[in-house]
Amino acid sequence: MAARRPGERSLLVPLLLPTWAMIGVFMVLPVGVMALYSFLTREFRGGVDWTFSLSAYDQFFFDRGLFGDEAPRLQWAYISIFWRSIWQAVIATVLCLLVGFPTAWFIATRPARSRGVWLFLITVPYWVNLLIRTVSLRFLLRDTGPLNQGLMSLGLVDAPLPVVNTNLAVQLGLFYSYLPFMVLPIYAAVERYNFALSEAAADLYASRWTTLREIVLPLVKPGIVAGCLLVFVPSLGAFLAPDLLGGAKTFMIGSLIDEQIKGSQGNWPFGAAVAVILMTLVLIALVAYARSVTRERSA
Amino acid sequence: MKAAIELRQVVKRYGATTALHGVTLEIGDNEFFTLLGPSGCGKTTLLRMIAGFEDVTEGQILLFGEDISGREPNRRPVNTVFQQYALFPHMSVIDNVAFGLKMKGMDLASRRQRAGRMLEMVHLLAFADRLPSQLSGGQQQRVALARALAPEPKVLLLDEPLSALDLKLRQAMRVELKQLQEETGITFVFVTHDQEEALTMSDRIAVMSAGRVQQVGPPREIYEAPVNRFVADFIGETNLLEVEVEAVEGGMARVVLPGGHRIACPAAAGTAGRHHLSIRPERLAIASQGGEIEATVERVVYLGTDLQIITRLDGGAAFDVRLQNSARVAVPAPGTRVGLHLEEGAARLLAD
Incomplete structure (x- = not known):
């Protein structure tokens, strides 16, 4: 340990201030507001009434409330939305991994000069607003879009394939939205x-194959894990792709929260509670993963 | 001599550039064979072609009489010690050494036992459970060696394995490598740009330059009887003089040095015209007068074991003489005129 030079201690606080301010303003504060709101009472015109209440959580988990006369009963509607969202996000992550790993490998094995060009090309679509891109995807996939018209003119199908408003469309949308988040960390690891x-x-x-399994994969695993997290977490809370590409049957957590906060029938405490539950789930998953990795290393 | 490896007119081209121009070589069984040359001469390419990492553009590579030119590297019974060792960073030392055995299908108990024996041989058994990153460069080098020797290859390929080590360690490893080769009886093909390494360890050396083998032979022959200017210049130090051949008689030529002095040296009948003459600086004696060549001392450089006397011939050419540093040697002062005596066979006429 190097000895601290005189004056270093007095500089420490001002130097750390931006970091603290950043974490405080952009992380602790918003999450705190969200957590706080989830324990307040609903105000019908939107917003909240400053009275402590557990009704948001009660509404999420139970059909017949904890506080009613009858025995409480679990409410499956919201839990099944969670389950569907997790499943959609898992499929999107697997799709991204299947396409992202070979892509990242391809780029990382190009000569150093052309790698920059390939990475640049990967990022080009992301200069366009996500909303516009997702809507365009809908145009591509709909019954009168190029996909179905092309398939029909080739005589491969008689009627348009119903893609829009299905789970598949949502998965494709998520895959398309988050693919670079898979490619870039894996690229960094392969490079x-x-x-x-x-x-x-x-x-x-x-x-x-043995080389891939025994040597390559263990060594680029940190990149794969980072890519999977970066795709899985935002997919779980996404609302654009499910809204624009899915239908009523593909309702996901992101849309649920969106509806509660922005909708005319909105319920801010309930929306906040859903977000808190989602965040808690993700945190538990991350901690469990981190612990399994540490155990593996020490074993 | 039974050939372990036979290269027949091996050519390597990368697009328009040719890295190897038809190399033909025979490497004997149990031989310590060195490919020596400056960087870019094609020695590493040749080694990588034997290992299977590079395709053969033309020609054939035979391993104990069997053509392996088109085979995948994992189907060739040769193993490589890589320049930067290429140890698997996520595996312990013993797992690294046992990797080849595992791939060959040996069961866990036997491969751990054999890997342990290999580590014992390179004095690293105590480090079996460490990760490669926890070892020093010299230790990693030995793990790489143990890993490559564990599957009992028919031929061991070594790609400049000592170049990343410091001088003391490098010198110790030279002796150890040579011993290991003699004990295991495996053919070693060793690539280096360090002529001292090549001279001290090899049974035979192939000197390469610009994608061609310039000369093949035992170290003494390479050093003392270089066939051309490149070999004479690349191996050790030498005085290269441009001379005129006056006459050849009975296997001896009379040549005229730049300063007008005439000396005799062996030459084939029919040699004539301008040629290069090589005279090793340590194959000369210095005297205050007489000698075949006269020169003026310009500078004396102290090298510890040796003294380097830099002189200038009458014709203007610089000329080095090496003397062993000993109390018996009279050191000439700069500016004095001296006579240089050539030892028998010291002067060699070179083909260009």
């Missing part, structure tokens, strides 16, 4: 990978 290790494995009689 650091020492390809001499693959040669060493081949030299020691490993097949290509």
Whole structure:
């Protein structure tokens, strides 16, 4: 440990201030407001009445309330929305991984000069607003869109394939929205990978698949995990893709929150409570993962 | 001599550039064979072609008589020690050493036992459960060696394995490598740009330059009887003089040095015209007078074990003489005129 120079301690507070301010204003404060609102009473014109209440959570979990006369009963409607959202996000993440890993591998194995061009091309669609891109996807996928018209003119199908307003459309939308978040961290990991290790494995009689499984994947795993998190977490709370590409049957958490906060029949405490529950779930999943990794390392 | 590896007219082209121009070599069984040359001469490309990491553009590579030119690297019974070791960073030392055995289908108990024996051989058994990153460069180098030797390859390929080590360690490893090769009886093909490494360890050396093999032979032959200007210049230090061949008689030529002095050296009949003459600086004696060549001392450089006497011939060419640093040697002062005596066979006429 280096000894602190004189004056360093007095500088510490002003130097750390921006960090504290940043975390305070952009993280602690908004999350705090959200958590606080979830324990308040609903005001019917939107907004809240400053009276403590657990009714938002009660409404989420129970059909017949905790505070009524009859025995409480679990409410499945919202839980099934959660379940569907998680499932949609899992599928979107798997799709992103299946396409993102080979893409990242391809870019990372190009000559250093052209890698920048490829990365640039990956980011180009993201200069366009997400809303516009999602709407365009709807145009591509709808019955009279290029996909179905193309398939029909080729004689592959007789009637348009119903893609819009299905789970598939939502998954495609999420996949399309978050693909770069998978490609970029995996690219960063593959770029650091020492390809001499693959040669060493081949030299020691490993097949290509064995080399991928035993050498490459363990070493680029941090990039894969980061990519999966970056896709899974926003997919879970997404509302644009489900709104624009899905139908009533594909209602997801993001849309539920959106409706509660912005809708005319909105319920701010309930919307906040859903967000708190979502955040808690994600945190539990992350902590569980982090602990499993630490155990693996120490084993 | 039974050939472990036979290269027949091996050509390597990358697009329009040719890295190897038809290399033909035979490497004997149990031989310590070195590919020596400056960077870019094609020695590493050749090694990588034997390992299977580079395609053969033309020609054939035979391993104990069997053509392996088109085979995948994981189907060739040769193993490589890589320049930067390429140890698997997420595996313990013993798992690294056992990797090849695992791939060959050996069961866990036997491969751990064999990997343990290999680590014992390179004095690293105590480090079996460490990660490669927890070892020093020299230790990592030995793990790489143990890993490559564990599957009992027919041929071991070594790609400049000592270049990342410091001088002391490098010198110790030279002896250890040579010993290991003799004990295991495995053919070693060693790539280096360091001529001292090549001279001290090899049974035979192939000197390469610009994608061609310039000369193949035992270290002494390479050093003392270089066939051309490149080999003479690249191996050790030498005085290269442009000379005129006056006459050849009975296998000896009379040549005229730039300063007008005439000396005799072996030459084939029919040699004539301008040629290069190589004279090693340590194959000369200095005297205050007499000698075949006369020169003026310009500077004396102290090198510890040796003294380097930089002189200038009468014709203006610089000329080095090496003397062993000993109390018996009279060191000439700068500015004095001296006579240089050539040892028997010191002067060699070179083909260009």
